[in-house]
Amino acid sequence: MANFQLKEIKSLSYEKAEIKKGYTDQSLRINLDSNDIIINPIEEKIKHKFIGGKGYDLWFLWNSVSGKTKWNDPENAVCISSGPLGGTPGYPGGGKSIVTSISPLTGAPIDSNVGGYFGPYKKFSGFDVLQIDGKATSDSVILIDGIENKIKIFEAKNLPKDSYELSDQLTRYFDPEKPVNVSVVTAGPGAEHTFFGCLNFSWWDAGRKRVRYKQAGRGGIGTVFANKRVMAVVARFGAVSMKSNNPADFEALKLVTKNHAKEIHDLDPKQNRMAIVGTTHLVPIMNDHDCLPVHNFKFGSHPESKVIGEETYEHIFDKGFDGCWKGCTVACAHGVKDFSPFTGPYRGKKVFVDGPEYETIAGCGSNLGIFDAHTILEINFYCDAYGIDTISVGTSLGFVMECFENGLITKDHTGGMELSFGNRFNALEIIHQMARGEGFGSIVGKGIRNMKKIFSKDFGADMAFMQDIGMESKGLEFSEYITKESLAQQGGYGLALKGPQHDEAWLIFLDMVHNFMPTFENKAEALHWFPMFRTWFGLCGLCKLPWNDIVPEDNKKTSEPAKVIKHVGWYADFFSSVTGRKTAPEDIITMSEAVYNFQRIFNLKMGFGTREHDTLPYRAVGPVTEEEYDSRKERYDEQLKNKYGFDISSMDTKNKLSALREKREDQYEKLKDAVYERRGWTKKGIPTVNTVKRLGIDFPEIMEILKKNGVE
Incomplete structure (x- = not known):
C-alpha cells in the first residue's frame, strides 16, 4: 500500500432515503468552494419530465x-x-451511469x-443524482458511504497520479475486507493537461481479484x-x-429480465459473440x-485490418466473466x-488492460x-x-499525421518527431507528452x-x-465510422446535440447496406x-448494446427490423415494472423528446444550437483529395453520371471532385431541412414554441x- x-x-451523517420504484427522490451536491454537503429532495414534476x-x-x-x-x-x-x-442486476446492460458537464472542447453540455458500479452504488446509497461544483484548494477525495x-x-496527499494505481489503492483502502463494495471514479494526469480528459468508473472483478474500469470518455469531462x-x-x-430498486411489480420485472437475459445467452454465440470478443x-x-477509418478517415478499408x-x-483476451455490471449476459468488457x-x-x-473496444482499435489503430x-x-x-479519451486521441492524431504528410507541419513543429501514418512509437510518445503536459x-x-487555429x-x-x-x-472529435457514403449517418453525426458520437444515431447499416x-x-x-430511442437509454441507466447487437431470430421478418420491436416492447415493460408508470413503446419516444429538445435549447443558452453549428468537415460528406476520389473512382463516376446526370467524359479528377462536392453539400443541407421539420424545429434548427409547449418544457427561462x- 502506498x-x-x-x-x-x-x-x-445522513438518513438513507428509501428507494421507491427505482428512485430515491434525493440529490446530493458537493460544493468544493465551501466544502458544503447538501442533500435536497427532487420534485415530482422534475422526475416526471426528466426521468433520470x-x-x-x-x-x-x-x-x-x-x-x-x-x-x-x-x-x-460534474453531474452523475x-x-x-x-x-438492476441480471438485466442485460442494467448498470450504466451518465455523466454531464460543460465541455472544454465544445463549450456546450456534453454527456x-x-x-x-459507481452509478448504482451511489443511487443505492441514497441519491439519484450527484452534482459536484466549485473548486477545491488542494487535491480532494469524496466518499459516499452507503453502508x-x-x-x-x-484532503489528499501523495496519492498515485494515474487511474490504474489510484483506483486500485482507494478500493483496497476503503474496504479491504470486501473490495467488491467499492467503486471509484478517477481521472488522471492526462485529464489535467488535455481538453479531452476522461473519467474511469471502477468495479471489483471478484474472479480475477482486481480492479477493472470503464470510461466516460467523450468531451473532456475528466478535464x-x-x-x-x-x-x-x-x-x-x-x-x-x-429488489434493490424496490420495483412496482417484482414478478413482471423478473419475467422481462429472464426473457431478455435468456435470449442473449442463447443467441449471442450464434450472432456477434459479444461475450467472447x-x-x-x-x-x-x-x-x-x-x-473502417483508415489514415484519418481517408479510406474505409485496409488489407491488414484482419x-x-x-x-x-x-486469442488475447483473458477468459472469464466480463460484465461491467452484476449479471449482465452481454459480458463484453x-x-x-x-x-x-x-x-x-x-x-x-505486467499490467491488466481493460479493452480494447472497437472504437479504440479503429481510432488508435487503422486510423x-x-x-x-x-x-x-x-x-x-x-x-x-x-x-484521456481514446476516440479523441485517435482522431486527433490522425489529423496530425495527415497534416505532417502534407507538409502543413514539420519536424520543426513536432519537436523532431516523424509523425507520418504508421509511426507507432512517436504516436505513443505524443500520448506520454499529453500526460506530462509537455512538448508537441x-x-x-x-x-x-x-x-487548426494553432x-x-x-x-x-x-x-x-x-x-x-x-x-x-461542434468541437468534438468524430467517433470511428466513415460516413461519406451514408447521408443518414452524416445527419446522425452533424445533427447530434453534443457532436459526432455514434451513441445518438448510428444509421450506416440501415442506409448503406439495407437501403431502408x-x-x-x-x-x-x-x-x-433513433436518436430519441437511444436517448431513453441514457435517461434510465441502461446500455444500448442488448437492444440491437443481439436480436430475436425472427427479427428480419418483422415490419421494422431496424427497430427490433420485440426488444422495444421489453424495454417498455421493464420501465413499467420498476417505476409503476404504465408505458407503451411510443411513450419512450415522448419521454426522450422532452429531454432532447431541452438539451438543444441548453446548447442555445450556451451560444450554440443553431443550423450553423450542425456543419461537418467535408471529408465526412465526400472525398477531399484526388487520392480519395481515385480509391472509389468507379463508385463516384457512376454517381456523377447516373445519379446527378453529368457527362464526365472530358472531366479530370479535380473537376469531378468539385462537381461531386457541390451535389453532396446540397444534399446535406436538404437533409437538415427535412430533419428540422420532422423534429418540430425552425429552419435555423431551433425548437418552435409549439414543440416546447407540446413537450411541457415551456419554462420561463x-x-x-x-x-x-427570434422564436415566438
Missing part, C-alpha cells in the same frame, strides 16, 4: 451555470446519475455514458473533474439484488463495408492480463495506419491510466478545433484544407426516432431564450 494520506475535512440519468444531469447542470459559464469556471458542475432502471451512511470530503482538483469520488455499498467483432464488418480484429483479440508495455512508466511491468495489436493495447492502457503533445491535447496562426498551415480534413464537429431510407423523408424519420433567438 504511503498516501487522507485528512478528513468535512463529514455528514441524462435528464437529471442536464436539469441540475442547467440550474448551476449561466450562458456565460466556461468549462473551467467554478459553477460548472444512473436513472430509475440503473442497478457520456459509462459502465462500472455507514456518511459522506466525507478528504473538468481534474480542474476541480478532485482526485477521486468513491461510492461504497453492500449487497445488491433485483466484445465489440472487436465490428472490425471486419466495418472493413468489409468500407466504413490482424487487429476479432480473430486476433479472441474484455481485457488482457499480464500485458507488458514497451514504453512509458510501466515499461516492462493511424497502425496494424499491430500490441501497440493498440499499449495505447489503450496508457490512455485509460492517464485519463500539449498542442495535440487541445483537440482538432484548437489545433497550425494556421503559428505554422502558416492551409486553414481551408484543415477544415476539410479535421474530423471534428431511400428518401429525405425516410432519413428524417429515422433521424427522429426557456421561453425567454427562444424569444432572444
